[in-house]
Amino acid sequence: MFSTVRNFLHRHRRKFFVTGAVFGTVYLLMSYAQKKLREWQEKEAKKFFEMTRKKQHFESTERTCNQTILSLSKIVSESILGILNTEEIVQKLKDNPENKLLLWEQMKVMIFTRICVLVYALSILQVTLRVQLNIVGGYLYRDSVDEQGPQISSELQAKYLSLCHHFVGQGVEDLVKQIEKAVKRVVEPISLKKKITLQEVEQMFWSIQTILCTDTTDGDPVKKMVHYLVQHTEITDAKLDTLVKETMDVLESDEVTSVTMSSVTRCFSTVVDEVANLFVEKFVPTNKNHLEVAEDHVITNGALKLGAGRDFVDVNKVEIHFVKLLPAINELITKNTSKGKSNIPDILTQQLTLNDKMKLLGANIYEVFSNE
Numbered sequence: 567m568f569s570t571v572r573n574f575l576h577r578h579r580r581k582f583f584v585t586g587a588v589f590g591t592v593y594l595l596m597s598y599a600q601k602k603l604r605e606w607q608e609k610e611a612k613k614f615f616e617m618t619r620k621k622q623h624f625e626s627t628e629r630t631c632n633q634t635i636l637s638l639s640k641i642v643s644e645s646i647l648g649i650l651n652t653e654e655i656v657q658k659l660k661d662n663p664e665n666k667l668l669l670w671e672q673m674k675v676m677i678f679t680r681i682c683v684l685v686y687a688l689s690i691l692q693v694t695l696r697v698q699l700n701i702v703g704g705y706l707y708r709d710s711v712d713e714q715g716p717q718i719s720s721e722l723q724a725k726y727l728s729l730c731h732h733f734v735g736q737g738v739e740d741l742v743k744q745i746e747k748a749v750k751r752v753v754e755p756i757s758l759k760k761k762i763t764l765q766e767v768e769q770m771f772w773s774i775q776t777i778l779c780t781d782t783t784d785g786d787p788v789k790k791m792v793h794y795l796v797q798h799t800e801i802t803d804a805k806l807d808t809l810v811k812e813t814m815d816v817l818e819s820d821e822v823t824s825v826t827m828s829s830v831t832r833c834f835s836t837v838v839d840e841v842a843n844l845f846v847e848k849f850v851p852t853n854k855n856h857l858e859v860a861e862d863h864v865i866t867n868g869a870l871k872l873g874a875g876r877d878f879v880d881v882n883k884v885e886i887h888f889v890k891l892l893p894a895i896n897e898l899i900t901k902n903t904s905k906g907k908s909n910i911p912d913i914l915t916q917q918l919t920l921n922d923k924m925k926l927l928g929a930n931i932y933e934v935f936s937n938e
Contacts, residue, residue: 620707624932627703631928632919635695638734639918642687643911645738650680652896670758670889677896679749682774683742684899684911685833686787687733690741692918693826694795695730696928697816701809702726704935718809726809729795737794744784748777758892761885764842771834779827788826791817816931825923832921833914840910844894845884 655673659666705718718726752773756762779786785793792814801807816822899910908916918924 620936623707623710624703624929627699627932628925628928631696631699634699635692635919636915638691638695638730639688639911639915642691642734642738643684643915645734646680646683646687646742647900649739649742650676650683652676652680656896667758670892671754673896674756674758674888674892675746675750675753677892677899678753678770678774679742679746680899681837681895681910682745682749682771683738684914685830685837686745686778687738687741688911688914688918689826689829689833690787690791690794691730691733692829692924693822693927694733694791694817696924697813697822697931698727698730700928700931701813701816701935704932707936718805722803722805722809725803725806729810732796733794741787741794744781744787745774745778748774748781751777756888758887758889760888762888762891763885764838764845764882767841767891768838771838775830775834788830789823791826821930822927825927828923829918829921833917836913836917837910840898840913841895844891844898845886
């Protein structure tokens, strides 16, 4: 019996060798595949946790960024309204002085300068703070995953982030001086007695923006954001110098310039929308139902009657004496928010904070500096 089995194995030994080799190879391949699958699963799980951790860190950075922006935007707005204080002129006008015409001329320049400085200052502040805080956020994330030690200390963070305070002070003053020159070129020639339309108000802002964009003497405020951030401080720390140079490269990039220019333009559009409401408020009937019965038709909000029997006219075609429009615009900048009304600085700050392009810019900067 044993000889029969031995003979059988001897006759089919090649088949047994081949079969064994096949099964052995399959086993090894399966073991290798299972090992690679486990490695891939572990790698993907690690990657997922890192992505989740990074996302949470970025969201925390974004919240800090928004809180800081809201806080400093209020300080910047108050600084601008303090430098360009129209309340003093208003008080003098109440006394009916002899130089009343001169005071009104000063008033019209100051009001438009206020608005333009607010638009540029808040846009520049939003961009520079978002750039700074996302650069710091990127470095902090790298420190959290790097075992070689922190690249950015708390002391360095404080020095770096304090740079924006120079903009709140001397930077804003420089911006006021530059924008006031452009405003005078556009607004001074316009007579206080002139009746102006909403399109003419919009054209004033557009002309001021164009002058600033093509300013060959002082330079475009958007393209010299670095000047407002670091021009007024001396940097001796090597690590801080590196951070500042990286920030300068980002602020001078085409992407940042484009986002800032877009934000400035959108802010001016928002201001024009608010001014448009003034035209509506001054000319639309204000009885309970907001209706006025004419001879053969009814006038409602958004439509104006310039004479009995005439067609409705769009608000853009309505004219207001420039001198009568100025106090209303001035109130639009400073009106009391406690009564449920938002003023232009608050509206602009909210719009800029919620700007999708701003958020995307911050995310891109964070991604770059967290991966280096």
